[in-house]
Amino acid sequence: MPPPQTITHWRTCIWNIWRHPSSIKHHHMFSTIAIKEWRMVLRNHAMVAALLSALLLSGIASIGSRITLQEEQREREAANREFRRQWEQLQTNDPHGAAHFGTYIFKPLTALSGFDRGLDPVTGSTLRIEAHIQHHTATPPLSPADVYLRFGELTPATVLQLFFPLLIFFLCFNSYAQERSSGTLRLMMIQGTNKGTIMWSKTIVYQCIVAGTMLLSLLLYLPVIFKAASPLRILLLLMGYLCYSSIFVIIGIWVSAVARNARQALLWLCSIWLIWNVIAPRLTTAAGAALHPLPSQYALQQKIDQAIKTGIDGNDPREARTARLLHETLRQYQVADVSQLPVNFNAIRLQADEDYAQQVYNKYAKATDSIIRLQNSINQYAMLADPYLAIRSLSMALCGTDYDHQFYFDTEVRQYRNTFIHRLNQAMIYDREPPADLYYNMPVFHFEPPAISSTLSRQWLPLASLLLWIGVSISLLNSVARHAPTE
Incomplete structure (x- = not known):
């Protein structure tokens, strides 16, 4: 005999169906429209070809990223072992000479570094440690082919951020306009359905298609991710991209409903993609650089060298600092001459110079960091109007290739160097x-x-932008479901 809870549940269901028999019909129409839309996608050879092209492009990006990641990992591990071996076998009685010999530090790669390269190709990954000199992270040389790459490297993130929205718009531009132009929209409404059910049925079908295509495209890269990456980072990354794709699916259905015909819908959707994914990112970057220009590396190094020579405020030259240090050291050990000191004053002076140079470097590094963050603030506020900027920032942050991770790495290396x-x-x-x-x-x-x-905690604005656009797109679709023309 079934438990009382089960009996009560079925009684409630039967009672609701008896009181609202239209709910069965509504659910039936919902599933019927979804199945019909799926069959239409399969019959459209152009759409199938576009889906296969997206899978092929994603597969190429995933395989290429895996190979590049493995090669870079092997090269960095081999370089680390070699420099460590050289350092451990160093034969010299002068530690300061060993400090000038120095060593190299390589930024470690993560399992997600190949998924989204972020700023790594620009900021570099190698930093030399040496006495007296504060080296900057070495950036790789610009290859001739890079001049023609306007969309960056071909990675899984690039495909999902740039090319999947185009695929989504290509799938959705004719979804509602076709029903209206062929007359099937009026037939479905005569049978008892409504425009909201039709639009949301199509939205769910296309979102399932896009989500399935996205997961299939990542199959070649998922083993690398799950092998070493944090499950929470993977989950957040997938949720972010699913949210990003949902925005384009809903916008695509909405434009298809408000446009007069399929041709106009396609034109509008291509314009949206061009503004969001191509024009806006470049305009915001150019605006940040124009409003908050960075000094050149040469000019910055000149200021640092001058501050070390004449003092941070310009009134404390190196000779005066050395004289004060000698006086304080002689007084500390209560001797009258440097030759009577029980310690090596030259080593004390060298360390004092290092400490002062670090103060100078920290001052200018802080000023440079503030300028970069002002430049980035232009992009951050523009995220509220552009979901592409939001997913790009969130993806780089979760993959550890954004500016904050680079700044954190640089800070850790400086501390290690000191x-x-x-x-x-x-x-x-x-x-x-x-x-x-x-x-x-x-x-x-x-x-x-x-x-x-x-x-x-530093990515609340991109998260808010994605949630905002999800809400806006849903509101637009619900609104057009009440006012969209049927002919």
């Missing part, structure tokens, strides 16, 4: 002969990216 040079100078202060294992025991740089909570 500790690195400090230990070498300290070995000269009290020991005339450095320990035999000094270079072997130098700590290895280890980088841990920011936590996912920290990343999401």
Whole structure:
């Protein structure tokens, strides 16, 4: 005998159906329209060819990204081992000379670095550590082919952000206009359905098609992601792209309903894609660079060198700082001459110069960072009007290839460099002969990216933009469902 809860449930269902028999008909029409739309997509050879082309393009991007990621990972691991071997086997009795010999640090790759390259091709991934000189992250040289690549590298993220919206618009531009022009729209409404049911049935079908195509296109890359990436990052990334695709599906159905014919709908949708995905990103970037220009690297280095030489405020030259340091050191050890010091004053001076240079560098690095963030703020506010900018920012952040991750990496490397040079100078202060294992025991740089909570706290605006556009597109579709013409 079934439990009482089950009996009560079925009684409620039967009672509701008896009181509202139209709900069965409404549900039947919903599924009928969805099945009919699916069959129309399968019969349209152009749409099938477009879906297969999207799968092929995504497959090429996924395979290429996997190969590139694996090659770069092998190269960086081999370079790290080689530079570490050179450092551990370094033969010199002068720790300061070893500091000038220096070493190299390579930004670690994540499992999602190949999915969305972000700013990595621009910011670089290699940084040299050396005494007295604060090197910048080395950027790769511009290859001749890069001049002609206006959409960046072909990665899974590029395909999903740029080419999938075009596919979606190509699928949806004729969805409602065809029903109206062929006369089937009036037939369906005579049978008891309404325009809202028709539009939402088509929306669900096309969203399922797009979601299935997206997941199929990522099958070649998902093993790499699930192997090392955080499940939470993967889930958020997939939800972000599904939300992004839903916006274009709903907008595509809406334009198909408000346009006079399919040709006009296609023209409008192509214009929307051109504005959102091509023109707006370049305009916002150009506006940020024009409103908040960055100084050239040469001019910035000139200011840093001048500040080290004459002082941060311009009134504290290096010679005066050295004289004060000597006076304080002699007074600390209560001796009258530098030759009577029990420590190596040259090493003390070298470390003092390093500390002062770091203060100068921090001052100009902070000023440069503030300018870059002002430039990025133009893009951030433009996200509210452009979902492409929102998904691009969210994708880079979740993949660890945005500016915040690069700034965090640069900060960690600077701290490691200061500790690195400090230990070498300290070995000269009290020991005339450095320990035999000094270079072997130098700590290895280890980088841990920011936590996912920290990343999401800085991505509230892209998330808000995607949710805003989901709400706006749903409101537009519901509105046109009440006022769209039937002929």
